Amino acid sequence: MEIPSEFRDAMLEHAAEDHPNEVCGMLGVLGGKVVAHYRIKNAHPSPYRYEMDPKEHFVTLREVEDAGWEPAFYHSHSHSPAAPSDTDIRLAAYPTNFYLIVSPHRFDGNSQQIGEEPQVRAFLIDEGEVTEESVVVTA
Template sequence: MLRIPREIHEAVLEHAREGFPLEVCGILGGRGSEVLSHHRMTNTDQSNEHFMMDPKEQFALVKELRAAEQSMLVIYHSHPESPARPSQEDIRLALTPGVAHLIVSLMDQETPVAKAFTISEGTVAPVEIELF
């Protein structure tokens, strides 16, 4: 289970809406299964079909999270025109062990759908999200 504060969940959805029609990406930090922080990242690909985080931003954020005694819990990105499930490319590029993947679908922009998954060695499993 992944515990996400409602305001962080809403901030992720807003980030996805703001970036439309391109994919957006970011990282959620925290401890255990509880998200404590939201960090927008730059999608260097500037694409509506895939994303790549800026490596310098990502490295700096990992240092920042460590200093705050947090770890990277979630990598999130949006799917502007497809469902909230990992694409084959998402599965292939899921190389960070122990991190959940949150995907926001904007197929219905008025009611975005966010779902979380673990992805390990090509195997995808859903992760329950509890908003608080």
């Protein structure tokens, strides 16, 4: 999928503001390209989990769908790789929509930081099966 850098930066800024708590939000996707970004309140702020505020989730989803876009969902990991946790996989409710995870740094599988650069990765999660989608950040 294609992510214009302004939306990549918007997700990373959101994550940095609430660090170390996880943040979450939604994206509008048109033809494989991100065209809109919405912050959604984390109803249970914590460094280890997120839960999209149900009302904001509902209202934003309707706005995205009314605009004719596909919704995608994002959240941040502050201390672990930008990959779905067991909980993320268990709770994923939209098998055909992308789940994006942003992380302020590169971490290895033991959550040890191994690089400075921020990470943005996208996944499809269908009945426990995780498929990574390549992400291209454009200007």
